[in-house]
Amino acid sequence: MSSAICTLFEGNYHYGVAALTNSLYANGYRGEIYAGYRGSLPTWCDARKLNSAIGWDNASTFDVAQGLVIHFLPLNTEYHLTNYKPEFMLHIWNRCGVRVDSIAYFDPDIVIKCDWMFFERWMSHGVALVHDLTDNDMPQSHPIRLEWKKIISNYSASVKREVNSYINAGFCGVSKEHIDFLHTWQFFIEKAVSDYSMDPRTMTSFHKTHPFCFLDQDALNITAMCSEALVSEMGPAGMDFVHGGWTMSHALGSPKPWKKSYLSLALLAQSPSLADKEFWLNTKYPINLFSAIHYKWKKLSILFASFFSRFYSR
Numbered sequence: 001m002s003s004a005i006c007t008l009f010e011g012n013y014h015y016g017v018a019a020l021t022n023s024l025y026a027n028g029y030r031g032e033i034y035a036g037y038r039g040s041l042p043t044w045c046d047a048r049k050l051n052s053a054i055g056w057d058n059a060s061t062f063d064v065a066q067g068l069v070i071h072f073l074p075l076n077t078e079y080h081l082t083n084y085k086p087e088f089m090l091h092i093w094n095r096c097g098v099r100v101d102s103i104a105y106f107d108p109d110i111v112i113k114c115d116w117m118f119f120e121r122w123m124s125h126g127v128a129l130v131h132d133l134t135d136n137d138m139p140q141s142h143p144i145r146l147e148w149k150k151i152i153s154n155y156s157a158s159v160k161r162e163v164n165s166y167i168n169a170g171f172c173g174v175s176k177e178h179i180d181f182l183h184t185w186q187f188f189i190e191k192a193v194s195d196y197s198m199d200p201r202t203m204t205s206f207h208k209t210h211p212f213c214f215l216d217q218d219a220l221n222i223t224a225m226c227s228e229a230l231v232s233e234m235g236p237a238g239m240d241f242v243h244g245g246w247t248m249s250h251a252l253g254s255p256k257p258w259k260k261s262y263l264s265l266a267l268l269a270q271s272p273s274l275a276d277k278e279f280w281l282n283t284k285y286p287i288n289l290f291s292a293i294h295y296k297w298k299k300l301s302i303l304f305a306s307f308f309s310r311f312y313s314r
Contacts, residue, residue: 126230
């Protein structure tokens with residue numbers, strides 16, 4: 001199976017894009033990464049060159065290492081980038097002439113931890129998805145899930161499978177065989193905007209009682225229920241939301257690992273997360289993000305904060 005990677009970013013999230021790229025390279029991925037962005041690009045990719053062959057206005061390509069490139073694709077959308085995911089993945093397939101068997105989307109605060117071939121095997125079994133945090137139990141009779149079933153019915157669709165846990169939208173791997181999954185995901189995002197007063201420029205517009213509180217993620221969960229495509233789910237360990245994970249690490253919340261002061265957090269009795277530690281393991285090669293002094297200081301502060309938190313907790 002041949003694959004492509006994509007992600008979306010703006011501002012300082014370029015640090016996450018670089019760490020994701022480094023982790024992919026370290027775990028054997030060779031190919032193309034399509035990075036949609038708003039704003040300016042970082043200095044670490046100053047050697048990029050304009051690439052008119054991609055089929056995207058003002059696209060540029062950065063040679064990361066042998067066999068690995070990043071295509072930077074400037075975006076012209078008012079949508080919050082998290083709500084643009086399925087449309088972006090479809091654009092890559094339809095506009096960029098990508099000839100691959102599957103495309104995997106990763107949020108730019110994720111790094112992978114296992115051999116890339118596992119992801120390719122995973123996507124061959126169905127749309128690859130990961131459950132959200134450990135408190136994500138969402139059984140068939142959950143009131144929000146019952147609201148989703150009404151929404152599915154309102155658009156002349158039907159429930160194809162019962163999903164019992166909430167799915168995180170930070171990662172989605174889709175084979176071309178199941179590309180309709182992306183069309184359905186995009187459809188429900190658009191319907192949430194047109195029929196449920198969701199503002200696509202924000203990540204969330206309403207209280208958690210609203211069936212589209214988290215627009216992209218709730219639409220993804222609805223899609224998982226009603227899509228004809230096969231799906232293959234992993235639990236929260238799949239993103240290091242609990243210990244024991246070996247697939248990838250997702251740095252939820254704020255501040256992100258590249259912005260954290262670990263000593264300050266230690267004084268608040270907050271230990272560095274699994275995702276914090278994994279990020280800093282992926283900042284040196286092939287893209288070198290920080291000076292040697294800065295890197296050593298962060299590593300030492302993480303060690304101190306981890307040690308300190310053994311004796312003090314909130």
